Each structure stands twice: as C-alpha cells, then as structure tokens.
Amino acid sequence: QSVLTQPPSVSGAPGQRVTMSCTGSSSNTGSYDVHWYQQLPGTAPKLLIYGDRNRPSGVPARFSGSKSGTSASLAITGLQAEDEAYYYCQSYDSSLSGWVFGGGTKLTVL
Amino acid sequence: EVHLVESGGGLVQPGGSLRLSCAASGFTFSSYEMNWVRQAPGKGLDWVSHISTSGVTRSYADSVKGRFTISRDNAKNFLYLQMNSLRAEDTAVYYCARGFGNFAYWGQGILVTVSS
Numbered sequence: 399q400s401v402l403t404q405p406p407s408v409s410g411a412p413g414q415r416v417t418m419s420c421t422g423s424s425s426n427t428g429s430y431d432v433h434w435y436q437q438l439p440g441t442a443p444k445l446l447i448y449g450d451r452n453r454p455s456g457v458p459a460r461f462s463g464s465k466s467g468t469s470a471s472l473a474i475t476g477l478q479a480e481d482e483a484y485y486y487c488q489s490y491d492s493s494l495s496g497w498v499f500g501g502g503t504k505l506t507v508l
Numbered sequence: 509e510v511h512l513v514e515s516g517g518g519l520v521q522p523g524g525s526l527r528l529s530c531a532a533s534g535f536t537f538s539s540y541e542m543n544w545v546r547q548a549p550g551k552g553l554d555w556v557s558h559i560s561t562s563g564v565t566r567s568y569a570d571s572v573k574g575r576f577t578i579s580r581d582n583a584k585n586f587l588y589l590q591m592n593s594l595r596a597e598d599t600a601v602y603y604c605a606r607g608f609g610n611f612a613y614w615g616q617g618i619l620v621t622v623s624s
Contacts, residue, residue: 400552433610435553442603442617443545443553448610486553490609496569497543497555 401426402487402500409506410477418503420470420487426498428468430490434461437484437502446485447472474505482507510534512604512615519621524594530587530604530615538582541608544589546600547617556602557589572598594622 403421410416420432434447445454447463450470462473474481487500516528528544544556557578558567566578577590587604599622605611 431609435611437553442614443611444614445610445612448612454612484552488553488555488610494570496567497558499553499555502552 400501401491401494401498402489404485404487404500404503406501407504407506409508410474411508412477412479414477415473415475416477416505417471417473418485418505420472420500422468422470422489422491422498424468425493426468426489426491427465427470427487429492432463432465432470433488434463434470434472435486435488437486439483443486477507479507481505510606510613512606512613514602514604514615514618517602517618517620519623520594521624522595522622524622525590525592526594526620528589528591528602528604528618528620530589532585532587532604532606535606537580537585540606542578542580542587543605543607543611544576544578544587545603545605545611545614546598546620547603548597548600551600554600558608559587591620594620596622598622 431449435443436446437443450465451463484502486502491498511533513531543558559578575593579588601617603617604615606613
C-alpha cells in the first residue's frame with residue numbers, strides 16, 4: 399500500500415491527451431514538491447517533472463505537471479507510442495521522514 | 509556526462525549480508541546528496557536510504573532501519589549500501605540515485621536476490 403495513490407492504469411490513442419493523478423496528504427504532497435518519473439520497460443526511472451511543474455532539459459513540452467492541494471497531476475498531450483511506460487509520482491513525507499513514491503500508473507497507447 | 513554504476517549484487521541466503529557499491533563519474537560527487545531506491549520484481553519504486561554530501565546526515569526507510577547502512581567515500585567517488593540480516597522481501601533491483609528531493613540521475617540498477 400503506497401503512501402501516494404495513483405491509478406493503476408490509463409490509456410489513450412496516439413495524438414490524444416491523457417492525465418494521471420497522484421493523491422497524498424498534508425504530510426507529503428500537501429506540503430512538499432511532487433516529482434514525476436517515467437520508467438520504460440527494463441530501464442531505470444527517468445526524471446520527467448520536478449517541483450510540481452518543471453521539466454528537465456530534454457523532456458518534451460508534451461509533458462506537464464500541476465498540483466492543487468494534496469493532489470498532483472501529470473498530463474501528456476500528443477500521445478506517442480514511445481510514451482507507453484510506467485509513471486511514478488514522488489514526494490517527501492514529514493511523518494515518515496523520508497521520500498515516498500506512488501504505486502505507479504501504467505500508460506497504454508492504444 | 510553523469511554516470512552511476514552499481515555493483516555487488518547477487519544471490520544471498522536469508523540472514524546474510526551484502527555490500528552494494530555505486531561508482532559515480534561525470535560530476536563533482538562530493539557536492540551532491542545521494543540515495544538508494546529499490547524495486548521488487550514487478551512492483552513499484554521504494555526509497556531505501558539517503559546520505560548528505562558530507563555523510564554526516566543519513567536517513568532510512570522504516571523497512572530497513574537497523575539492518576542497512578549507507579555510506580560514501582568522496583575521495584573515491586563511491587556510494588555504498590551495507591545490507592545485513594537480509595530477508596526475502598529485500599529481493600529487488602537496487603538503484604543509486606543522485607539528488608535531494610528529486611532524483612535527477614539514476615544508475616542502471618543491480619539485482620539482489622535473497623533466497624535459500
């Protein structure tokens with residue numbers, strides 16, 4: 399049972415827009431930055447969004463992040479086949495004094 | 509280019525010990541906080557431990573507290589994870605990751621299997 403709650407799966411057709419959520423509490427997402435990672439099959443995670451809404455250099459503008467209260471969202475526009483992957487959110491938790499991840503969302507491109 | 513390369517994984521019996529290493533290159537290692545994150549087979553990501561730049565401040569997930577010890581050698585550009593009293597549930601791919609807050613760079617991971 400992950401501290402941060404993500405939907406197990408989302409799907410969309412090529413070219414469409416999809417969103418996925420990450421819900422926490424006041425001790426984590428409500429007080430600290432949320433970061434998002436993309437994990438392609440058989441590879442290490444890659445930082446996709448940091449500080450709720452910022453993209454590292456090299457990450458396409460099709461990926462965007464937002465946060466309101468204790469919930470964060472990742473949006474992907476212009477869906478491409480290569481976007482099929484697992485997506486994880488992450489934040490700091492003051493109650494646990496450590497970093498926590500969501501359980502991950504599997505994105506399927508139809 | 510930032511490079512993180514883990515080593516030291518393998519098969520170990522329950523109750524045994526293992527030391528993981530992470531060789532860092534392409535950046536000033538002593539200037540960055542470091543972490544270990546693991547991923548059990550078919551499961552999600554699980555933060556394990558963090559160490560400050562100097563090595564003075566260390567933190568651990570409750571699941572490994574008292575059994576795992578994180579350390580670093582800034583002169584040699586190495587991060588370590590000493591794992592004792594290993595359990596079946598510690599079986600996972602272990603990643604070293606650079607950063608405090610967000611983990612901007614990750615190694616390729618090393619598999620640790622705890623089984624008799």
